[in-house]
Each structure stands twice: as C-alpha cells, then as structure tokens.
Amino acid sequence: xxxxxxxxxxxxxxxxxxxxxxxxxxxxxxxxxxxxxxxxxxxxxxxxxxxxxxxxxxxxxxxxxxxxxxxxxxxxxxxxxxxxxxxxxxxxxxxxxxxxxxxxxxxxxxxxxxxxxxxxxxxxxxxxxxxxxxxxxxxxxxxxx
Numbered sequence: 001x002x003x004x005x006x007x008x009x010x011x012x013x014x015x016x017x018x019x020x021x022x023x024x025x026x027x028x029x030x031x032x033x034x035x036x037x038x039x040x041x042x043x044x045x046x047x048x049x050x051x052x053x054x055x056x057x058x059x060x061x062x063x064x065x066x067x068x069x070x071x072x073x074x075x076x077x078x079x080x081x082x083x084x085x086x087x088x089x090x091x092x093x094x095x096x097x098x099x100x101x102x103x104x105x106x107x108x109x110x111x112x113x114x115x116x117x118x119x120x121x122x123x124x125x126x127x128x129x130x131x132x133x134x135x136x137x138x139x140x141x142x143x144x145x
C-alpha cells in the first residue's frame with residue numbers, strides 16, 4: 001500500500017519505474033530497473049538516479065513507520081550522506097532500515113520537539129554486490145497551529 005501511495009503522490013517514483021518488493025515500519029526494499037535513459041558516461045545508472053532510489057526507499061520506511069503522525073508533522077529530509085562503492089550496472093535494489101526506535105521519535109514529537117532519525121540504505125546490483133550506501137536523516141517538523 002505504501003509503495004502504491006508513493007507511486008501515486010511522488011511523480012518521479014512513477015517516472016523512474018521504481019517498484020517496492022517489501023515495506024514495513026522498519027524496513028523497505030525498492031527496485032529500479034536498468035533503463036538506458038538513466039545511464040551515465042560508463043553505461044550504468046547515473047549517481048543521481050541511484051541516490052534517488054535510495055532516498056525513495058528511505059521515504060517508504062518513513063511513511064510506514066510514521067503514517068499516524070503525518071497529520072501533525074511534515075516529513076522532511078534534513079541531510080543525506082552517500083558513499084559510492086562500486087560502479088553500478090544493471091538493475092538496482094535499495095534496502096532501507098529505520099535507524100532509531102519509533103517510540104523515541106514519537107516521544108520527541110509529543111514533547112514538542114523536531115525529532116531527527118536516520119534511515120540506512122544499501123544499494124545492490126542484480127548480483128547482490130553493494131554499489132552504494134546512504135544514510136538519509138529525516139525530521140518530522142511539527143505543524144504550526
């Protein structure tokens with residue numbers, strides 16, 4: 001359901017052809033098919049496209065984990081760090097993991113704070129080789145009343 005919601009509300013997700021194999025409140029797996037229009041100068045997915053897949057997978061975890069809080073807070077990326085480890089070729093898979101307990105984040109939001117939490121993402125090629133690692137740090141900005 002989260003994957004379909006993302007495809008319907010975030011046009012780039014649909015345009016890129018990202019699909020979701022699994023989404024839970026702590027874990028998401030997203031897939032990006034190899035498309036020539038996404039290639040870089042060496043024939044694989046451009047770094048920006050690979051990053052986009054990872055950020056999208058992190059967003060799926062966020063939505064699954066904090067859907068009940070989105071009426072009172074806006075999710076925003078606070079910062080990201082990416083390490084490219086190997087030239088990516090072919091289809092890519094992003095596996096995202098929530099890096100902080102849900103209850104801690106909600107407790108900070110309940111206290112009127114603006115919590116931050118990391119989502120760690122590993123990108124792999126079709127052979128299961130890690131091509132990049134990302135940490136996307138999200139925040140929940142409380143709505144102004």
